Amino acid sequence: MPHPNDPKLRSFIDVDPASDFPIQNLPYGVFSAKDGLAPRIGVAIGDHVLDLWQLAQDCRIDVVEPAVFAASSLNPFMALGPKVWSRTRARISELLRHDHPELRDNERLRQRALVPTADVKLYLPITVAGYTDFYSSKEHATNVGVMFRGKDNALQPNWLHMPIGYNGRASTVVVSGTKVRRPRGQLKPPSVEVPSFGPCKRLDFELEMGVVVGQPSAMGEMLNEQQAEEMIFGFVILNDWSARDIQQWEYVPLGPFQAKAFATSISPWVVTREALEPFRLQGPTQEPAPLPYLRQTQPNNYDLTLDVALRTAGMNEAARICRTNFKYMYWSSVQQLVHHASSGCAMNVGDLLGSGTISGPEKDQRGSLLEISWNGTEPLELAGGIKRSFLEDGDSLVMRGWCQGDGYRVGFGEVEGTILAAA
Incomplete structure (x- = not known):
């Protein structure tokens, strides 16, 4: 599997070269959409947010506790440690690759899991301990x-x-x-x-x-x-x-x-x-x-x-x-x-x-x-x-x-x- 930082990687989602959020980035945040669901964890890709809770519900991301992606802050996910961080980022990268059909060709899941950034509200991403x-x-x-x-x-x-x-x-x-x-x-x-x-x-x-x-x-x-x-x-x-x-x-x-x-x-x-x-x-x-x-x-x-x-x-x-x-x-x-x-x-x-x-x-x-x-x-x-x-x-x-x-x-x-x- 290519490394998530590989400069040759491309997403099946069109991303402007001037965008802050190509497939090589995949930053984490907390968002809500117009679906009425509570704030939860997402990743920015181009002008979309990838809903990690939806992917976990569909068994597309394997973490110790999928409920971490339903949290209103990144703290529970961060607590899982560097090995989980790295493995999760690699899996998200794989799902978004232009040559990987799993999410690309699953229209139903795509519609649930990919939300236009224009339709989301962003929140403080962490509960600040100190x-x-x-x-x-x-x-x-x-x-x-x-x-x-x-x-x-x-x-x-x-x-x-x-x-x-x-x-x-x-x-x-x-x-x-x-x-x-x-x-x-x-x-x-x-x-x-x-x-x-x-x-x-x-x-x-x-x-x-x-x-x-x-x-x-x-x-x-x-x-x-x-x-x-x-x-x-x-x-x-x-x-x-x-x-x-x-x-x-x-x-x-x-x-x-x-x-x-x-x-x-x-x-x-x-x-x-x-x-x-x-x-x-x-x-x-x-x-x-x-x-x-x-x-x-x-x-x-x-x-x-x-x-x-x-x-x-x-x-x-x-x-x-x-x-x-x-x-x-x-x-x-x-x-x-x-x-x-x-x-x-x-x-x-x-x-x-x-x-x-x-x-x-x-x-x-x-x-x-x-x-x-x-x-x-x-x-x-x-x-x-x-x-x-x-x-x-x-x-x-x-x-x-x-x-x-x-x-x-x-x-x-x-x-x-x-x-x-x-x-």
Whole structure:
């Protein structure tokens, strides 16, 4: 049987070469259709969703417990482990191949199991057990450090020795399309002596990737590189919305809190680690060399293009404001997971790890408005004379990401959010 990542594979479903969802991808999500059935597990293929519950009911997919595909989150399926993930993806690939008649020639099953994407509603794909956000782009950390501490003290002394992170809020992780209410909080500009309480005035986005943890680790135990890799089920695009003015006042001495707790948006499709395998590459050279528990023996970064587009209330079309790449990350997702468990912290099925803002070396590769506008001193200029230093009510932000193969792309769809006025 051909490997599911074989670039020569074709589906019996017509898939545009520019589609995010060719047969080489097969990302998982949770959807409902117009059939009145409850939300359940599906796989994206071209402009359709393949209903895995329908296939399991027809005994076309062999898993330990077919009911996992009737669940409203991926957690029960992820809990079955990497061997089941791989076997299931291979079977789905086989059923969708252009030269395999089993589903292709079964019109009755096809009509039940293949749903046009235009007719479905997509949901948060996982039950988020815990959410941790990292700070792992050297370019982003350097830009922010230069802004607030000067060029000679841009990186804190610990930054080159471990992935820096903080525990966020799982309760406010939302799926693409969920509107985001402008947060309120304590504000204290440098020009005033006492804080006030009110709507955030410096609302920002952070372009990130999210790691979906599909296997648990025991409390008190460390992970090695291979164990951490095998625990990763897949990836989503992640927008960690940020209230910069609230953060500036509150973060001393314990770091982000309310400024990052109000919303984190993720894409509805989880692209599996296995689908990204052809796009792995070596990350930046780490100097000084990390401590032994963080050292890597294989490439753990990915050649993954990322776009951010902004549409204001006065614009007809969104305008691209950033294009960067996941390959620039200094600390890899595997290193983040290894470090997270290194103290003995237990990891759970459904944990979500944010990569941290992804910026590249060039000005147009900056993954936040804080950097793009250089803390408001260089406003972003858009069509029609519109300018932005930070996000305003009615602004809509769209993030997209993909890995480009030979004649196909493995993509994530999009994560979109529109800003509503403060309550």
